[in-house]
Amino acid sequence: xxxxxxxxxxxxxxxxxxxxxxxxxxxxxxxxxxxxxxxxxxxxxxxxxxxxxxxxxxxxxxxxxxxxxxxxxxxxxxxxxxxxxxxxxxxxxxxxxxxxxxxxxxxxxxxxxxxxxxxxxxxxxxxxxxxxxxxxxxxxxxxxxxxxxxxxxxx
Numbered sequence: 001x002x003x004x005x006x007x008x009x010x011x012x013x014x015x016x017x018x019x020x021x022x023x024x025x026x027x028x029x030x031x032x033x034x035x036x037x038x039x040x041x042x043x044x045x046x047x048x049x050x051x052x053x054x055x056x057x058x059x060x061x062x063x064x065x066x067x068x069x070x071x072x073x074x075x076x077x078x079x080x081x082x083x084x085x086x087x088x089x090x091x092x093x094x095x096x097x098x099x100x101x102x103x104x105x106x107x108x109x110x111x112x113x114x115x116x117x118x119x120x121x122x123x124x125x126x127x128x129x130x131x132x133x134x135x136x137x138x139x140x141x142x143x144x145x146x147x148x149x150x151x152x153x154x155x
Contacts, residue, residue: 001048002046002047002048002053002099003045003046003047003048004046005044005045005046005056005102005103005106006044006045006046006047007036007042007043007044007045008032008033008036008043008044008045008052008055010033011050012045012047012050012051012052013047013050013051013052014028014029014032014052015029016051017029017052017053017055017089017091018091018092018093019089019090019091019092019095020092020095021089021128023128024087024089024128025089027087028043028052028055028087028089032055032057035057035059040059041057041058041059041086042057042058042059043055043056043057043087044056044057044058044103044106044107044110046099046102046103048094052091053090053091053093053094053099054088054089054090054091054094054099054100054103055087055088055089055103056085056086056087056088056089056103056104056106056107057085057086057087057088058083058084058085058086058107058110058111059083059084059086060081060082060083060084060120061081061082061083061084061124062079062080062081062082063079063080063082063122063124063150063152064078064079064080065078065079065080066146067144067145067146067147067150068080068122068144068145068152069142069144069145069152071154072121072122072152072154076121080121080122081118081119081120081121082120082121082122082123082124082152083111083114083115083120083122083123083124083155084123084124084125085104085107085111085123085124085125088100088103088104088107088125090103100135101139104136104139107123108123108153111123111155112155115155120155121154121155122152122153122154122155123141123152123153123155124150124151124152125141125150125151125152126149126150126151127149127150127151128149129149130149133148133149133151136151136153137151139153140153141153
């Protein structure tokens with residue numbers, strides 16, 4: 001059984017995590033906790049016996065009007081405040097079990113809670129490749145009119 005998504009802590013084991021994308025593996029192992037301690041981002045993990053099997057990271061950000069659809073920029077300041085879903089990954093041993101969808105749902109719920117307290121318009125993600133882009137499109141994200149790998153979900 002997997003833990004509910006929780007904030008990454010030093011007791012979580014990340015050393016064996018492998019999602020198949022080295023850039024994501026290295027970020028989790030070397031940057032996630034440091035970024036969290038410096039308040040640059042927050043990383044949420046799901047675990048099996050304290051071994052991380054999936055994670056995502058959230059951070060504050062902004063996006064210029066030219067990168068968003070008309071619906072998102074209407075009546076918004078320049079730049080538009082957003083929450084950035086910086087990374088989302090599942091260990092290859094656990095892929096295909098809908099854990100990515102579960103983590104995305106958790107990220108969206110957390111973003112909506114923040115949006116009720118702080119002014120943010122959307123959840124923004126930069127898709128690593130076309131397969132990842134399609135994953136986000138399947139969950140209601142919309143591509144930027146300028147960059148099809150920049151996707152947003154209105155909160």
